[in-house]
Amino acid sequence: MTKKKNVTFNDIAKYTNFSKTTISRYFNDPDSLTLENQEIISKALVELNYKENKVARILANGKTEFIGIVIPNLHNHYYSEMLNQILLTYEQFGYKFLVFIGNEHAETERQYIQELLAYKIEGLIIMSFTIPSKELADLHIPIVTIEREDKYVCSVNTDNYMGGVQATCLLASHNCDIFIHINSPTAPDIPAYGRIQGFLDICREKNLKHEIIYKNLGNSYQMMKESLSEVLDKIEKDYPNEKKGIFISSDTHANVFLNLLIQRYGKLPEDYYLVGFDNSPISTEAAIPISTVGQHIEKIALEAVSLLVEQMNERKKRKPVPLEEPIHKIVTPCLIRRETTEK
């Protein structure tokens, strides 16, 4: 706020010979004034160069229209695109977003949440995963999590299980001899575990020879390259002359794997079939476009904000009925066939 006095409803009231109340109504229920008077006030606003002050409004009516977001980072395309889509819902719902980058350290993330609460956010979207959902539930404010452990809070997730099924079925349709899933060690209580379960179930159901290779792939390109190079060595050793159907945990990893193959063979060998996950840009921009399981980020974002808005609206009623059980929404992914499987 500026040093100089701001123009307030009081000033406008004096200037127009109305009361503060009438000025307030001009903004919140204009139809309750005569058109004539609306005109007068409208002009006065311009002449006095009035700037509205939503902070004062918040204090008076308790509605901040703030939603807090804690997101792990924006390096990862999945997160940045999700944030992008969430922010775009302003057009539809009018809520403003206060955004924090979680730093994977529970204690500081707790501080971020406290800060958000101090600003009286009406709801909270959590994508970082350091804080257990039980603790989040105990905040007793509307919360939605996305793609993380969500036992005690509302959430929106991709149907990871279906994604695993789709990917595996696509590979199966090419009659591979061996089916391999490459992933980092994954806890069973996070949604992404479904990808593994989907892979396993289909392999068992169809009686397919399969293996899951768990390996910490690291964060840097260099580390991923080294880890996946070892994985590739192992695969080449264990399954020579076999048609390999490989489902990798993300497009980023799939691309690294693909590049390793291209470096070794100058192309994607005939006996390799590859499917990634995410439909991130790299899957189309790769030297050979990679088949993948696409998450509907736009839809997930919209569902998340909608689910949050519902809870926030419920809270504003005179007799709010809190949810008995947290609601978990599932968004179905879609299989995208590209050149690593269609050759």
Add this chain to the structure above:
Amino acid sequence: MTKKKNVTFNDIAKYTNFSKTTISRYFNDPDSLTLENQEIISKALVELNYKENKVARILANGKTEFIGIVIPNLHNHYYSEMLNQILLTYEQFGYKFLVFIGNEHAETERQYIQELLAYKIEGLIIMSFTIPSKELADLHIPIVTIEREDKYVCSVNTDNYMGGVQATCLLASHNCDIFIHINSPTAPDIPAYGRIQGFLDICREKNLKHEIIYKNLGNSYQMMKESLSEVLDKIEKDYPNEKKGIFISSDTHANVFLNLLIQRYGKLPEDYYLVGFDNSPISTEAAIPISTVGQHIEKIALEAVSLLVEQMNERKKRKPVPLEEPIHKIVTPCLIRRETTEK
């Protein structure tokens, strides 16, 4: 805010038999109380389960600690990483960020800015480019723009000219026969134009045979592929058997170009040298890692927030001295040599 009454300074005051003032001082100047009394209040806070309300504090002291951000999108890695780094400065400066995705439509971006002003943001970071800097300056609040037209406002930009120079010199060091710069048509008043000027100046200085190919490359991968395919055809036709040094406006485009070459020749032909711009992930993740000009996003973000904080602090003084002229900070990029030039 909840329906139930919040615990306020008043409640604490009654509970502890102090006055509101003393409670306030406990938070803002604890040393002015005796240790004993600090203890008493401290306990009362826990017992009453007090939650601070920064909205009321804002209304009373006028400091929101909000910074507004308008950014074109988060699809583009450059933007999402910049936002990431900006948000991380919370740790250093304590400012909270209200973020809007500009939609390239001046009128709605103006509305976003009005909304931000209504929330009494103390400063504004603008990365979108629809609104002229003159108009931004007329808002009369601390502003910093990043990598856009900035005549009338403070800004932080990459030294695009130096980037162009570095890229061209790298290509020149390989004694190419023809030097080509591929770019979209670019207005001379935006920072990115420096890349073109740098390329031109070096070519002229060193007397290098050169050409600039201006072409609208489009936004989708498919469109870029088509446009760049035409560009490649033209280059192959105009400069057969010549050693080609190619400087492309971004890594994304460079990668598409590289993939086209790999598709045609199964590798990067000996007579092609390639340099991109941005050091975005795709430049390392490409089938052949791409040489590029790296922008110091972390540094730019920090400079931008610092520059903004300086202005905001100046404003809080009893006798603020507004800047005579906008400050423009320049961050030097760094050349990254990878396999598309070092073979």
Add this chain to the structure above:
DNA sequence: TTGTACGCGTTATCAC
């Protein structure tokens, strides 16, 4: 349709 009076939860300015 319009006005009065008070509340929202904190900080600032004086006093003591």
Add this chain to the structure above:
DNA sequence: GTGATAACGCGTACAA
């Protein structure tokens, strides 16, 4: 070191 009181700018019963 502590307290009383008036801001801060707007919303909202309730009254007229």
